Amino acid sequence: MRKNKSSKDWIIQQHRDQYFKQAKSAGFRSRSAYKLLELNKKFNFFKNCKTAIDLGSYPGGWSQILKKSLKNCKILSVDIKKMKKIEGVDFLLCDFRKEESKEKILKELNDKADLLVSDMAADTTGNKDLDCIRTNALCAEVIEFSSSIIKENGVVISKVFNGTDFLNVKNLAKNKFHKVNFFKPESSRDYSKETYVHCSGIKTL
Numbered sequence: 001m002r003k004n005k006s007s008k009d010w011i012i013q014q015h016r017d018q019y020f021k022q023a024k025s026a027g028f029r030s031r032s033a034y035k036l037l038e039l040n041k042k043f044n045f046f047k048n049c050k051t052a053i054d055l056g057s058y059p060g061g062w063s064q065i066l067k068k069s070l071k072n073c074k075i076l077s078v079d080i081k082k083m084k085k086i087e088g089v090d091f092l093l094c095d096f097r098k099e100e101s102k103e104k105i106l107k108e109l110n111d112k113a114d115l116l117v118s119d120m121a122a123d124t125t126g127n128k129d130l131d132c133i134r135t136n137a138l139c140a141e142v143i144e145f146s147s148s149i150i151k152e153n154g155v156v157i158s159k160v161f162n163g164t165d166f167l168n169v170k171n172l173a174k175n176k177f178h179k180v181n182f183f184k185p186e187s188s189r190d191y192s193k194e195t196y197v198h199c200s201g202i203k204t205l
């Protein structure tokens with residue numbers, strides 16, 4: 001029993017280290033950067049993107065990828081933790097859940113966004129169910145907010161946990177969008193329940 005647990009831990013650690021080392025040598029601030037690359041490879045949402053929002057951007061791996069991949073694109077990154085400057089990326093230090101933050105985001109953009117990506121995760125408490133509920137609540141808020149912030153042909157990518165409240169988030173996404181898919185990047189393949197939802201074709205009234 002004990003042996004199995006430690007070999008499982010070893011595999012998880014190796015997997016983490018592989019992407020950590022890769023990110024470090026490529027100059028990315030997080031190994032999550034690879035998740036966004038994989039997500040784009042799967043869904044191709046970087047194409048023709050002129051306005052992008054990165055929610056939960058700290059330390060900045062996804063913002064680095066957006067800056068590198070999107071030419072002539074306005075990029076607005078948001079986090080409750082201060083993100084070190086990335087040239088050509090605007091940053092808002094705020095709690096996304098607050099109404100005034102949403103207003104600030106809307107005000108900051110001249111136009112609606114082509115792309116809204118969110119890697120937001122609630123702080124871990126040690127209680128896996130509670131962590132799942134809190135992160136999925138953030139995802140639900142991202143999907144709700146998307147109606148006011150993305151263009152009709154815009155795309156939403158958001159972290160979601162395949163656990164408590166997952167079905168509620170899935171149903172919410174299906175109510176708002178014509179196309180809803182889930183994808184777990186290889187670089188995320190550990191024993192966590194993390195996956196990503198891809199939403200496109202927003203339903204208009």
Ligand SMILES: C[S@@+](CC[C@H](N)C(=O)[O-])C[C@H]1O[C@@H](n2cnc3c(N)ncnc32)[C@H](O)[C@@H]1O
Nearest residue numbers: 030032056058059060061062080096119120121
């Ligand atoms: C997994 S990290 C994001 C990593 C990032 N994508 C990268 O590549 O560097 C999750 C982030 O979500 C942020 N976050 C969590 N709740 C938030 C909230 N209510 N508003 C803004 N940011 C939030 C956390 O501060 C944390 O930096």
